[in-house]
Amino acid sequence: MSTHTYIGCAGWSLPRDSAAHFPGEGSHLERYAAVFAAAEINSSFHKPHQPKTYERWAAATPPHFRFAVKLPRTITHDAKLQGVEELLARFAAEAGALQDKLGVVLVQLPPKLALDPHAAQVLFAALHRLLGCTIACEARHPDWFTPAATQLLRDAGVTRVLADPPVGYAGPFVPTSEAAYVRLHGSPRIYYSRYTPQQLEDVRAYLAPRPGSWCVFDNTAGGAAVPNALELTALLGGQAASPLPSER
Template sequence: MTTLTSYIGCAGWSLSSAVAASFPGAGSHLERYAAVFDAVEINSSFYRPHQPKTYERWAASTPAHFRFAVKLPKTITHEAGLVGVDDALARFAGEAGALGDKLGCILVQLPPKLALDPGPARALFAALHRRFDCLLACEARHASWFGDSATQLLRDAGVTRVLADPVVAYTGPFVPTAPMAYVRLHGSPRIYYSAYAPQRLADVHAWLAQQAPGSWCIFDNTASGAAVPDALALRAMFG
């Protein structure tokens, strides 16, 4: 077995009765989740704001080594299309920043219709780096974000290109843009529902073991409860 040097977790910390035996019996769902996993992705921030005191409570509920990835609001990525978002970014930074040193990553998920516009993209990434001292990852879903110029833009901006499954918008080999990886496993063949077969998890383990320390792997196949068992199985492969 290899040594775990990456963050492995799920999109959210809901724990069903089917996985209860793998976690402590006492505490909130987050406290129980964080007793086993060392990272989680907050997707609810994409849909609605959370007060700073909520982020503070979440941070206080987890061990010192635990880290949160927080998804950028859709008002910035999907509604505004990255343009004219300074006020929204300031509000978001005032909220998610309350996680303090528990904030491990800001996740930028872009809509399939959003083609690469270098000016707003560079401005957004620069603004995020000014406000946050953590990993910045981008999951784009338009083919224009996977060409050579986009790869160079992400590298210059210090942004990790998300490796997603299933693949959206591009074919061919995955081209990384930063030393640390960020993997999002949405479920395949049925997105958000399908569990991953043992061999697929073994492939993920082998690939992740070769990545830089501090890389992330998040299971987003939560709709049928597959994320937690898959994340537990992957974590067990690291010993």
């Protein structure tokens, strides 16, 4: 298991206010990857990317860098995990072009999709077989948070995503793996709100004893993700990031 903590954002856009923390030369991805260790590709959820696109992204990043790639909605939302063998094979042929830069496949499920144990087991087994990387599941229906569902995820070698704000469960979060996959969408205003220093300290305390964990900031709509990721990187002892101004 990796001992690295992978902190990054959904995508690699760099807001102007944070530009001073990154090199001045190179593509957005090259500049981003000079500071962060990971990025989550969400665009794959909406449309396929050609293998050569993934190859280009892999080539633009340093050896330690890793991508998480979101499973297409054609599999999770349209087909609802049923009869998806051909779709999975197509996705694997595309995202697999990242080779060792592929760190995680993110499976985000619709809030109305209840747990079908057989379909879930078939999906997870196929992803492990086709891509051989970590599988993280952000389920959002209460059926996915029962003791039986927790055991299914553990048996399948799948990391349950810790999301903020939570959807589908209340009460203590029950992990299914030693390493965590944390997705911070922004709270109270989803995709917009910036996390406070105390909230980031809470995240740091959660991640610190869990080597190999991921933390992805998805509060990108207002440009808060990159500043928050810089702050958390500094808290965890990564590349230095000077204190950033609080959200007004």
